[in-house]
Amino acid sequence: DTGVSQDPRHKITKRGQNVTFRCDPISEHNRLYWYRQTLGQGPEFLTYFQNEAQLEKSRLLSDRFSAERPKGSFSTLEIQRTEQGDSAMYLCASSPRLSPYNEQFFGPGTRLTVL
């Protein structure tokens, strides 16, 4: 399978714990996006990488959230001191370098439940 992959698919944690999610984009896609989707809502943009550079962050991304993309390949999203409001599906997407409209290909998501 050469699509976007995310790990883990599900994560249950207790409030106050730290969690880390991983996203592997489609090979050679230089753009990578993180979105958050709460139940019954559309995804909301969190942050964007071009290669290893984090070029845009949403105001939704509080200081408890940090994302990295070392070497411009996979990316990680860490949430520190989780809160119940962090419960959501975290989606990763990637897009190729030369697509004129930057079509984004989505992964299956990581569903986070904070107890």
Next chain:
Amino acid sequence: AQTVTQSQPEMSVQEAETVTLSCTYDTSENNYYLFWYKQPPSRQMILVIRQEAYKQQNATENRFSVNFQKAAKSFSLKISDSQLGDTAMYFCAFMKQERFRTAGNKLTFGGGTRVLVKP
């Protein structure tokens, strides 16, 4: 900032019938793209159809077509000959056309419309 509104939380349609999903958006941009994404239950989101704002002709992809009204900022999706596999959440999304190579082209989504195709 852009906003996207989908006013129909849920719609049901009989197999082989046609259903139309509505989407309106608000933007001050002149150059942008519009998309419909499909998110089947417990499966990943996939692109259904896209429309470039500078094109007057409505996009069509097999059984899926759009009615793009730029002045009205309306972008509806028509699913013809509905199939059971069309059952999913459908999201309308907006993307500003960025002029700079480092720009992110992030998507702004509507709240979604759940479509249930009944046999």
